[in-house]
Amino acid sequence: MDKDTIVWGIIGCGDVAEVKSGPAFQKCDNSLLLAVMRRNGELAKDFANRHKVQLWYDNANKLLANPDINAVYIATPPSTHLEYALNALKAGKDVYIEKPMVLSKKEALQLETAVNKSNQKLVVAHYRRFLPMYIMAKELLDSNAIGNVKFVDLRFLQPIDFNSKATWRLEEEVSGGGYFHDIAPHQLDLMYHFFGSYTVAKGIAVNQSGINKVDDTVNGLINFKSGVQFRGMWSFAIPKCLEEDCCIIYGEEGTIEFSFYEEQLKLNSKKINKEFNFKNPINIQQPMIQETVNYFLGKRSNPCPVEDGVLVINLIEDFTKDNN
Numbered sequence: 001m002d003k004d005t006i007v008w009g010i011i012g013c014g015d016v017a018e019v020k021s022g023p024a025f026q027k028c029d030n031s032l033l034l035a036v037m038r039r040n041g042e043l044a045k046d047f048a049n050r051h052k053v054q055l056w057y058d059n060a061n062k063l064l065a066n067p068d069i070n071a072v073y074i075a076t077p078p079s080t081h082l083e084y085a086l087n088a089l090k091a092g093k094d095v096y097i098e099k100p101m102v103l104s105k106k107e108a109l110q111l112e113t114a115v116n117k118s119n120q121k122l123v124v125a126h127y128r129r130f131l132p133m134y135i136m137a138k139e140l141l142d143s144n145a146i147g148n149v150k151f152v153d154l155r156f157l158q159p160i161d162f163n164s165k166a167t168w169r170l171e172e173e174v175s176g177g178g179y180f181h182d183i184a185p186h187q188l189d190l191m192y193h194f195f196g197s198y199t200v201a202k203g204i205a206v207n208q209s210g211i212n213k214v215d216d217t218v219n220g221l222i223n224f225k226s227g228v229q230f231r232g233m234w235s236f237a238i239p240k241c242l243e244e245d246c247c248i249i250y251g252e253e254g255t256i257e258f259s260f261y262e263e264q265l266k267l268n269s270k271k272i273n274k275e276f277n278f279k280n281p282i283n284i285q286q287p288m289i290q291e292t293v294n295y296f297l298g299k300r301s302n303p304c305p306v307e308d309g310v311l312v313i314n315l316i317e318d319f320t321k322d323n324n
Contacts, residue, residue, distance in 0.1 A: 006094075006293045009035040009069040011060050011084050012076030013047040016098065021075065021125070022051060024286035031293045037063045060084055064091040071296055074098060078181070079174045082107045085122070086114055094296045095122040096289070099185040100316065101309035103176045108313040115306045121296055124309035126189040127288035132278040133265050134190060137249075137256055141194055146251030146269050149195070151229040154187060156260065157244040158236050160211060170212045177320055178214030179236040180205070187232070187247070187260060188315045192308065194249075195224045203319030209237035220319035232319075 008025045010017055013036040025033040033053055038044035041058035048056035057063045064072070064087055071094040074084045082102045088095050101124050102108050115122045128134050141149065158179070168174040169182050192198075203220035207213070216237040222230035245259040254269030263278040281287065291303040 004030055004297065006031050006071050006296050007069050008033045008071050008073060009037065009063045009066065009093075010073045010075060011037045011063060011088075012074065012080075012098075013038050013044060014075065017047070017073075017075045019283060021073065021283065021285040021289065022047075024281075024283040024289045025073065026051070027283065027286060028290045028293050030297060031289070034069055035063055035066060060087065064088060064093060069093060071096065077168050077174050078103050078176050082111055085111055089114055089118045089120045089122070092120065094120050096125060096292050097122060097309075098125045099189075099309075099312070100176055100181055101185075101306070101313060105310075105314055105317050108310040112306045112310050121302070122306050123288075123292045123295060123302060124189075124304045124306065124312075125285065125288065126186060126193075126304045126308070126312075127285040128186050128190055128260075129193055129304060130287035130291055131280055131284070133258060133263055133276075134193075136265060136276060136278075137258065138194055140256055140267060141249070145254070145267065145271075146249070146256055147253030149226075149228050149249060149251045151231065152191065152195075152247065152249050154191075154230070154232040154247045155244050156183070156187070156232075156234045156246075157238050157242055159240045159243055160209065160216075160237050170214055172214050175214075176316070177205075178212065178216060180215065180218045180234050180320065181316060183260075184218070184232075184234060184316065184319075185312050188312050189304070189308065191222065191230055192311055192315075195228045195230075196226055197311070198222050198224045198315075201315050201318035205320035208235070211237065215320060218319055220315075222315070 025031055035055035036048050036053050037057040037060050044056040072088045074097045078100050085095050085097055175181050200223040205215040205218045207215050208217045218234040220232045245261055249256040257266040265276045267274050294300045295302050
């Protein structure tokens with residue numbers, strides 16, 4: 001294979017890899033998707049045939065043993081992230097790993113140590129950093145468009161999803177703790193991406209509905225080193241009429257407002273009041289994967305290093321485990 005090409009193998013070709021990420025490995029520059037793996041061989045074969053991928057496996061070790069593959073994308077449920085990532089590093093493969101990076105602080109530190117001791121590279125798939133709306137939000141913040149930021153109010157309130165096929169998200173030993181652990185990593189990573197490191201984080205997590213065994217409501221506070229205050233409320237068990245998805249950043253001279261599942265940003269300041277509309281790529285992870293390829297080829301710095309993944313895992317536990 002061309003030394004200037006990142007040759008990928010995907011471990012876990014389920015729903016996430018189907019549209020959000022999988023095809024992007026074939027669309028990015030200097031990137032080739034050679035193989036996919038799923039424990040159900042028939043499903044792996046089906047994915048490979050539909051997406052025109054040359055090889056498929058039902059065993060991750062066989063994929064990792066392929067000498068032509070120099071990078072792997074780990075897209076399995078979080079309970080197997082650490083195992084597959086450690087094995088990939090030992091096999092001499094660079095790693096692009098889904099969020100949440102791992103299940104716990106302990107696992108996060110274990111992975112961080114392994115990455116730092118290896119000669120390999122690892123990127124966490126916090127892909128929203130490179131979507132147009134969040135790029136603009138960061139540019140506005142960096143240019144002081146709303147003055148010094150004072151605080152952030154995030155509300156993500158969703159009704160119970162009885163039709164979800166991904167029931168593993170409601171099994172704590174597999175997902176880490178429910179829908180919060182699946183969705184909040186992106187949101188918390190963006191807060192760190194925007195405002196930097198923090199000094200204190202506290203939270204309360206409870207199961208209000210009693211329908212599932214995992215907590216469905218989380219309330220979190222962060223004190224960033226810059227002085228910015230964050231308040232977040234997540235609920236996955238509220239009536240449909242109370243559904244809400246809103247993040248407002250308050251500065252001394254205005255606000256920046258956006259939703260995590262709408263491609264629109266509102267800027268309200270002394271100088272301008274305007275709504276900006278965006279269009280994400282069909283394969284929404286493509287910009288992040290391109291930056292990851294560039295990093296693996298030595299063309300840029302790490303777009304989301306393991307240390308950032310550790311920080312997000314720490315925040316999740318600060319909100320859900322350490323303060324109950």
